Amino acid sequence: MTCCLENGLTQRETAKKLNRSSSTISREIKQNSTEVRNCRYLGHRTQMHSDERKKISRQKIRLSDPKVRKYVKEKLKAGFSPEQITGKIGKDLPGCKTNHESIYLFVYQDCPELTQFWIWGRHKPRKRVVKIPNRVMIDKSPQYINDRKN
Numbered sequence: 001m002t003c004c005l006e007n008g009l010t011q012r013e014t015a016k017k018l019n020r021s022s023s024t025i026s027r028e029i030k031q032n033s034t035e036v037r038n039c040r041y042l043g044h045r046t047q048m049h050s051d052e053r054k055k056i057s058r059q060k061i062r063l064s065d066p067k068v069r070k071y072v073k074e075k076l077k078a079g080f081s082p083e084q085i086t087g088k089i090g091k092d093l094p095g096c097k098t099n100h101e102s103i104y105l106f107v108y109q110d111c112p113e114l115t116q117f118w119i120w121g122r123h124k125p126r127k128r129v130v131k132i133p134n135r136v137m138i139d140k141s142p143q144y145i146n147d148r149k150n
Contacts, residue, residue, distance in 0.1 A: 062106035068096050072103055076114045082107075 015022040032046040063069045075085045082103035107114045
């Protein structure tokens with residue numbers, strides 16, 4: 001689209017060339033235009049901003065309820081584990097619930113300073129590695145396995 005605009009094509013001509021509605025082209029230019037360096041529309045910059053907006057739009061807010069956030073912070077500071085908090089929250093705050101994975105993500109992403117209250121000392125999420133005992137790599141397997149039919 002940038003080359004169409006730089007070559008002097010109108011928005012309608014650009015829309016026709018790209019097989020889009022002229023209102024789509026107009027919205028795109030309006031949303032992503034800048035007046036930096038006498039250039040109204042830069043395709044690469046537009047793509048970068050679009051990627052950033054897409055990433056932000058898919059981020060889920062962990063523990064969005066302020067009451068639940070406050071409760072979780074208090075319990076973590078008191079030495080409770082996320083699993084214990086999950087079990088108690090329904091009794092202490094009727095109608096509110098969460099799960100331990102959400103609490104872990106909340107702490108890791110939003111409040112990493114709360115990891116100091118964990119008594120088991122795990123401050124960073126661990127990568128889960130599944131090891132299969134007595135495994136044989138595919139390239140080391142016997143030939144008769146490759147020859148058999150399902």
